Amino acid sequence: MRKLMLLAVPLALAACSQEPAPSSSDADDFAARVGAPGTSTTGGTAVVVPNAVETTAARIAPPPNTDVTQLERLGNIGGVDLGPRAGGCTFSADGQEMLVAAGPNDRSLPGKATVRAGGKLILLDAPPGGYDQVKAGTTFNGEGFSVLVQPTGRDTGQMTITDVQGRQKAFNGRWVCS
Known part of the structure; x- marks a missing residue:
């Protein structure tokens, strides 16, 4: 047995x-x-989806011949790592999400954001200040361009993109933080 x-x-x-x-x-x-x-x-x-757009962001320069003042709708950002965060904010214009940002609780650390240009998600950095700085409005810097977000009222804001040649384009829209 x-x-x-x-x-x-x-x-x-x-x-x-x-x-x-x-x-x-x-x-x-x-x-x-x-x-x-x-x-x-x-x-x-x-x-x-054939030829799907990128869903992860990197600190890269926009693809050649991309007009960064013409940001694209974000779409799927499931693979984007904005680091540790105490909260996040979204800028939308004409019903299209154009920038998502987040910041950590620690004010000595920078916030991060992502935008889509030339079909690529591009990761941007803010100066130190954590989530409080992101929510209050700040400049996010990328390779060859910057994005300034300024709140203009409750859940409203303006986003100004400046390329390396100094060309600018401003958008009025919704700046919502949670």
Whole structure:
């Protein structure tokens, strides 16, 4: 009987460890829920999007020949790391999110923001001041351009983009922080 038990235990363990591989629909469902790069959700089903725009931000220069004063709608920013944060803010103009920013609780640390230009998400840095500085309005600096956000009233603000040649474009919109 004891020999039978010794043989049965390894067989039982092997059988328990044989889980079925996740099906393609499970993977698609997961990708749709987390906004994985290269997917969009249509009717609850994840669909691969050819030539999808970037969903992660980097400290990079905008692609060549990109007019940074013509920021694009942010879209999926699920892969953007704005670092530790006590809160965040969003600037929207004409119903389109154009900048998302956040800052840590520690005022000695900088805030961060992201914008989309030339189909790429670009990470911007603010001077030290933490979330309080971000919320009060600040300048976010990127490679070859800067973005100044200034609150103008309750949940309103102005965003001014300045490129390396000094050209500027200002947008009035909503500056909402939480």
